[in-house]
Amino acid sequence: MTRPTLMLPTVAFLLLPLSALAQDLDPAANDPYQRTMWPLIERYCVDCHAEGTAEGDITLDIYADQVSALRDGGATWLRVLDALENRVMPPADKPQPSLAEFDAMIAWIENESLRAQAGGPNAPTPAVVMRRLNRQEYDNTIHDLLGLDLNLSETFPADDIGFGYDNVGSALNISPIHIEKYLEAAERALDATIRLPDADGFPPIELIGLRTYPLPADSPVEFEHSLKPGRYLANFSLVRVGIPEAVPPPRLVIGFGTDQRTLAAAQVQDETVVYRFWIETVEGDKLVRVALAPDEAEGPNVKPPAAVAANVSGDQRYGGQIGLHVDSMVVHGPITLDPATLPPSHSTILFENPGPNDQSRLAAARAITERFATRAFRRPLREGELDRLLEIYEMANEQGESFECAVQITLTAVLASPRFLYLVEPDDASAEIAAADRPLNDFELASRLSYFLWSSMPDEPLLDEARRGTLRTNLKAQVVRMLEDSRADRFIANFTGQWLQLRRLAAATPDPALFPNFDDTLRDAMRQETERTFAYVLRKNHPATELLDADYAFVNEPLARHYGIDGVAGDNFRQVSLPDRRRGGVLTQASVLTLTSNPNRTSPVKRGQWILQQILGTPPPPPPPNVPKLDEGAKAAEVASLRDRLEIHRANPQCASCHSQMDPLGFSLENYDAIGRWRESDGAFPVDPSGELAGGLEFADAQELKPLLAHSAAKKFNRALIRNLLTYALGRGLEPQDFATIETIRDRLAADNNRIHNILFGIVESPAFQNRGVPEATRDQLSSRITGGD
């Protein structure tokens, strides 16, 4: 393997004696750009890329020295790097640099330009824009929080995608319809979690009969009851004579003995005020007690008769007797909630059973809400947060709701809060502090980890590490534990679904007339094979390059039949050893081959583009405008093979520069039809899968291409995989500052036989992952302050 960093000293060594001599005369000798880069650029590039004649908007003769080359050339050097690595430039008909010269140029860009831009190890890392949970994360979090599989996000709008992933904070938006759905989903989630007491079907019991009692301001009305112990839903009517309807009804204290509640009215209709509430009786309770709440004695419901506007009562029973009257008390019950019939989620969330009084209920509500909100917000509650939440409980409690219902409403607010819906990493004090970077606290780090590897909230062991402050010490062990957990399947599905574009398989529509045996069972098996391949490499810590080329496959019977592999029965997947390399590795999996095909034929261009973009990380630019697309009608197919027709297309120089890269890759897969079956010919024409990669590497077919990619292109593949994983892990697009992180991880990977855990460890240990980061605007200010200084 050629390592560019090894080449650089060689070049420097050759130049050294000369530069040592010239040192006093020529300052350029000390300038890495002038010494290393410029001579090569001058020889190979400036013919076409000089000021005034610059092709492709790349001008390379304008940088006087290292400083100007680094200051103005950031974007330019990235494109140059791309062109050099892909051997697109210099064009084939121009003088070609030697391999050592290629590597020297690449090394200068990587080490001097890109690493310099990354700003060294202490440079502030870019901040992640506050991420809202996407649909999968929402469902998973609800599942892990409540223990229920509810798929509530079904009705949410589709998530926005940024940089290829649907968990990128800066891309994810919220619109009013989201809020509507979040509120509804929160209600549904807690409806499913908590069983409310239900009085339906219990006959009404009237506790007062036809009597009524005037309710004085200073003493309660009492009457007897003979209710059995248990919970009751009560409807109580208070009649207000001579008090205008507009006067807000009074709050009352109503007790049935031990249990006593302070209540607000549920409804006012003319003179009647209705109170609806849940109340409990225990052995020995005998008296119903109705009184005005203490602070009502001076209120507008209780004024000297003269002061009240005369308003003759319509109800004859009161004979115009101005004031409050206890009118009727109807209860339904007794209702007992049998713990055995409660859903497990109920007893888990409502882990406290309060006694029959307001204090006990409030204490239980406090304990329940604290535990729930701590888990839902993924961190301990802050000062005042719990009290604010309990205000909601008290409001519902005063409305007479059952304990369960009042708690349910309180927890609904938790699930509608931005602290649940966003992964938020706020500062303790004012936003001024946000200008400086800081390490994440352990709870924030736990959430980053769990949303990376589980697409969900942290579990107890993670939160425990956070509470003890040991998470950073045990980070590797936690990562390994998390990968082994079945929740990591979500990461595997979400990541491969987007990196390898497996999600597009769901929308693939192979022409049923041409591919009658393609069905959803096969579609599902295809997806699973790719996920299982990734899961295997990931969990076994195998080399990442095994994803490109392997001597095994994961198949079940439908897929084995599809591949022509014998001896696999049943729907269960198993690992099989392969006799040849027609299969093995993602490139030759039916999933990828299908999602890169048209409904009625293969598309070597799409396949080539897919390999360039997803596997090698070097997406081709869009086709130039006004170029006729390949003629692929039935008539054309009779005249020439697809390959010949593409050759003609490629003769156009505008198209050639990209197609010369895409097409050989795509054609190597022509032995696989539009749903990934092996074939020797395409219609009347035998398949020719041979080709040559940029740089002169030849291959006879896909079986030879795969190991070629896994070795000679390992650097690009590894970098692409790291970039994809880092983007996904952070939930943001990568910036020049991230280059150092990527290269550090790549070195680590290469030094350990490409074993994939190195990438995950490298990511979670990087400052990019461990620090809150600094937002772009602030970084600009910082850097302008720095440059302003010199």
Place this chain on the structure above:
Amino acid sequence: MPNHPLSRRGLLRGLGAAVALPWMESLTTVARAAGTATAAAGTQPPVRICCWYVPNGVHLPTWFPNRPGALVDLPETLRPLAFARDSLNTFHGLTHNTALTNGDTEGCGHGQGAASFLTGAQAYKSQDAVKVGTSIDQLYAQHVGNATRLPSLELGCESARSGNAFGYSGTYKTLISWRNATSPAPYEMNPKVVFDRLFASRSSGRAQATIAERDTYRKSILDFVQDDARTLRGRINTGDRRKLDQYMTGVREVERRIQQAASTSAADLPRADFTRPEGIPEDFDEHLRLMCNLMVLAFQTDTTRASTFMVTKEATDRNYPWLGFTDGHHELSHHSNDDEKNRKLREIDRYHIAILGYMVEQMMAVEESDGSNLLDNSLILYGSGISDGDRHDHVDLPVITLGKGGGTFRTGQHLQCRAETPMSNLLLAMLQQAGVPINQFGDSTEPLPGLLA
């Protein structure tokens, strides 16, 4: 086997008709009831704005009438609208210069075309931080939306997931409705969910509570979360604040809806006898038609006055097997002037137009309080942000309008516009005639002449 989809189609279409009839009748009564409120206030029925988008351009030679003036013989593709010719306007010469990438060598035109279609603005090149402009439906919604329960309705028939393309966010290819330059309004594709939104009472999350009780608690929950957001806002950076502000705007909007629901007595709420859809129909044709029904229903009951309909996503490769071929729409749109491909493109274009006709027909059958019909009071805009799918250009866009906007719009004509007339001029004219007090929209130079009745 190949015949199967066709026969199933026929069956479903038959069913659709059978279902539509009783529904139409009962709705007329509802509409009268809803209309009385506006009539009592001494005003005309409100103007409804409805914008449709189809991707990948169209086959242009059979789209434009060949001479300006009164519409006599409709061009082949538009023929399914012959019955509504008097309400139709066709245009030649409208251009969205804002759909050009203006020097950027990367953009492919699909996202740019859709993004500029209703905004007259240029998509900002970004994979994540999208920015374009407020769309006409949203401007209109902001103008009249407080009068209705839902300020606007956004519908679409394809999963809204769209990957980035050439440095531009996939959102540009997917969403045509923008609440402001940076907040796209996502669409709903499940007819059941749309139905539940229109008739909120049925979507109560909490089964036992009455709507009023639920709304009381919802209000205090929203109070709490707003408070929560406010506290949080002081402790996060500006980038995060932009996201949180979207949340807070959403909370306020939902609060407003709850308040409005409280001030509307139960008797005023529209009650549709329309059967609640069960979900997303497997059959695409049925899906499209259901969405049409729901838009008519929303307008008729005055639940909203602005809607957008993304028929399929820009650059979609969806195929239409019931038309007798399985080629993808996008693949076909790169036709290279191949006769066979052009024929198939025409079939797809005509099919989409026939679906539009299905909605228009229903709108004509809805009688409003003053004796006019719903179409008379509507402004429907239909078209694509790409002209020719093979060239990805945005000149001479295929755009038509239907409806008289409450009598303000002159219709039944083909307008030959000056070459490269900004399409924003048409958008501006529509907004002005719907009563929005503005003089400029997007890159407009003047309201498009020839439309005043």
